[in-house]
Amino acid sequence: MAKCLVLDLDGTITDSLPDIAGALNRSLARYSQPPLALEQVRPMVGDGLVVLYQRGYAARGLVPSDEDMALGLADYTAHSTDETYAYPGALDALKALKSAGWQLAVCTNKPEEPARILLDHLGLLPLLDAVGGGDSFPVKKPDPDHIRLTVKAAGASLDEAVMIGDHHNDVASGKGAGLPTIFASWGYGPAEVGLEADAVANSFADVPGLCEKLRP
């Protein structure tokens, strides 16, 4: 079996914050609430859209209804590529790993439909062996089974996999599944998450080398 890099999506491959915050703020505007700043939304990202909406609404003293959630998911899915871009070097690093024989899988707490739309839009989907979304399985990060099921869907082995992410949930779930972990320092997580990881990447250019080091 081939080696496999499991990648988080938001804050690791893509800077998705503007579109996530945009959808949340359009939802809050329905209740005449002023928009939350990107800096306020950034630490709310990481546990999927439902929790994001709960946190965003809570910041305005509100609780989202089921209808708010359904409309919010549809709105985000329709706008997930408006202002979201891959971080510099992402495509080159993933192509380099692929050429070196690595399999690639995305494990994200974002729902699978907008995740696939976004990855397809950025030209990354053809490089991937699996996309494990926040609603693809009965579990999501930080549950290590989200990683295990994504690696399995890629047809890869946990013994040869590496996890990279920008959030405590990524490092915790990766470690829980027995994977060496890389902290993506350019994302949304606080720098302290790097202390929990086996390695810290400061740009995508670091990633292929760290992968080979962690799984020689």
Ligand SMILES: O=C(O)COP(=O)(O)O
């Ligand atoms: O949508 C989220 O809250 C987080 O998504 P991620 O797991 O790709 O960072």
Ligand SMILES: [Mg+2]
């Ligand atoms: Mg993330």
